[in-house]
Amino acid sequence: MVPPVRDITAQGYDLQFGTNVLGHFYLTKLLLPALLDGSKSSPDGWARVVNTSSAMAGLGKKINFDTLTDTPERKKQIAWQLYGQSKLGNVLFSDELARRYGHDGIISISLNPGNLRTELGRSLSKFEAAVIYPVLHPVHLGALTQLWAGTSPEAVSMNGKYLVPWARVGKTRPGGDDSSKLSGELWTWMDNQVSNF
Template sequence: MGASFSQFFPPHPTLTEANLPSQKGKVFIVTGGTSGVGLELCALLYYAGAKVYLAGRSEAKARAAIVRIKADSTPASGELIFLSLSLEDLTTIKPAVDAFAAAESRLDVLFNNAGVSLPPRGSVSTQGHELQMATNCLGPYLLTQLLLPTLIHTAEKSSPAAVRVIWTSSIVVDTSAPTSGMDISELTNVPSSQQKNYANSKMGNWFLASALADQVGSKGILSLTQNPGNLKTGLLRHAPWILGFATSPLLYPAKMGAYTELWAGLSGDLNVEDGGKYVVPWGRLHPAPRPDLVAALKLKDDGGTGVAALFLEHCERLTADHR
């Protein structure tokens, strides 16, 4: 209970624009960078001199976001570039990665920031998968795997843990995930409850962060998941009005969530051994993750329940044809 309480009422952020070192020469991708937390994160990185790719579906929204960020920045600092992709349509992801790889030889941090929450019941992706699972897990998983060559290449020339992949979870992991994190049967027998589907996708983000840490931690890449915080963003646009009304007093500006992601992506307090861990608002490691969820991250041979491995197999199977 205390760990959840501290996520509703976090201590002050320790990494902000006030003490963020120059990011000149570094390259970042932020999915969902045209609004909310993603836009605020892009702004922070741009102000610090980084080259930032805003990845999303709408070029018009990306151009508007770029204009807004530049208008608030004096003098101009980094670079802002639109990268076209739709996470819910797996066919768009490889072309996006190919376009990025044609332009860039390095990628310092991939922020898997974009997500969808509580869309209308029965919403599905272009490939017919439950929309939250597709947008929050399948698309980011495929994007990350296709970007690994560039991430690994960058890590070879960087200090350990400087290159990172940041996934986005939610406080529902603590408050709503069932024992062992997920009922794997619900991946094929999709629940009618959109709240349950959302919780599964957010637990899935932690599973994917942990699996990636096992996959590339030895190459010096740090993979983490994070709960950006309870925020006033468009993520709740599909939620029942009563939920928004009830939670409004506990919601913070989107920029605070950007501080959480900024710390996960750039804090010097983290190292490769922190791979697979969970970051909470406004930038600190989870003080007391649920033991059953930690066990779900481990294989049965290592004393865990092996749920994360089963989820990884599911994501690999559904995205394999889009490599």
């Protein structure tokens, strides 16, 4: 979480976006045939994809596509902006997956697991850690929302929803209530990026 801005993936993508969003998109794309088949043989008729986002997804309502690869524009950003953008990307990807495949038996849910005392903050400055760590929850609570989204019978009615701690539908959602245009643009961009992998 929030590594130095100079860090990029081997393919030249912003490290946070490449790791948090593009990698998840590619894995999901590779698994789509199994997910579609699995929904047909599942006892409840559904396969589930759960994308973990963050409260930081609310930092912005757009994706700055000029910052997703190693560009001068990306280097002008601060690490927290890039992290928040990657977490917004998780929500938008999940939304678009729900739109495209919900009618085919795939439930896609994005969520904020809560602000937790984990090692994800190892790149934080001492000042940031001193401010943030006192208000974080114990790490064992972090799995509650993901487990509920992935296993609860009630979650089958949550396709396209954004959940907050502890397994509740968020009152507001990152990207705004109608982010379908942006989620479609992001999907197309990611699909183009992974076409040569």
